[in-house]
Amino acid sequence: MMTRFLHTADWQLGKRFGSVSDPSKQETLRSARFQAIERLAAAARTHEVDFVLVAGDLFDSPTASKDVVSRAFAAIGGIPAPVFAIPGNHDHGGPGSLWEQPHFLAEEASLAQNFTLLTEPKPHLAGKAVILPCPLLRRHSSANPLAWIPGAGMSGEGLPDDLVRIVLAHGTTQEFGAERDADDGPSSPNLIDLSILDTEALDYIALGDWHGTKKVGPKAWYSGALEPDRFPKNSEYESGQALLVEIAERGSLPVVTPIRTGGIAWHEIDHDFQGEDARAVFEARLQDLLGSRVHQDALRLALSGSLSLEDDAALSGILERYGARALRLEVRQRPGIQPSESEIQELAARPGDPLLAAVASRLQADNASDPLSIEGLRQLFACVRELENGGAAR
16 A cells, blocks of 8 residues: 655745845745745645655744745645644744644634644554654754654554554754754754664654755655755755655655755855966856856855956956845855056056055055955055046046
8 A cells, every 4th residue: 555745844934044135035035935835736746645744844933924824824725635744943832832823723724724733742643654743842852852652652542553654753863963054043952863763663754954855764864945045065965855755565665756846046166266267267157057047046155266456356246246146145265366467567657646556566565465465456456447437437
């Protein structure tokens, strides 16, 4: 009796993206998360899944706004399958939590009758499966969320033994440390100890918290975030996915297939400026990567090598243009500056600007390789170009 479902986590609807200063770009990033749910709904329809799991952090905050809650349930209601979720560390449960607010309950009943929140650690029947939920009822917990499962028994009252058993949990496994991002806030010590489980008696362990897809055991997976929200940690890091899980029968190993749901691309680029055409090569690389896309990418750059004053000024223009196109541009390192002899002479020999020429000559005499001197020459060069452009304009 085949059981087929989608494992997702870390939707974090309502994420503020405080590291992005432009409000319109923040809204684009927030809206992308709802668009990812539409792609999830399409995958659920295509693969005719029995249900969808959300392994915590459906919302980014335990105080999500009413607007976010309404948009969330409208999107969930469009998924053509039951949706089961647990609270995570970002949207933890407990008395007075988001999950108990009148607006939440009313919109759930009105817009998403296919949604079930699992706030109690006890077996839950879901068609051809038994879900063993491990909800977080506070943001930080020192207790193992899985602790109840061995003592509670795997069968449950009145639950047939042939139904597959699926653990649904949110936290950090001891084998796999949690990642952090500038927008995450304080870290969470919610440690998951998988070793206490009898994995032979389980069929799948659906985990949330790590935002990249990761297999941490024969039957244990992190699905990763539904929509990417950070730069990749390494070359193997994949985010913006749901996992299609197929279990032929109780006791068989799950077949897991990643399904792309993300829309925004997050690029981390290292580039070394070498040779006469270094700037042109870098600009061509950005053009090949982004093409004509606007507000669909985030860029993190680590730039090394050295540039002339002219090329450094041109690089600033390139970064300004692509900073406008990208939803987020982070420059972790810029190339050094190595003024050419002609550039230094141009600055130091300006009869019409004796003060500027004197400053340039002094900076050159102090130490043409000293960082402060180089920065001074860069600023002088920018002033000269601004004066020249202004004079041409007049």
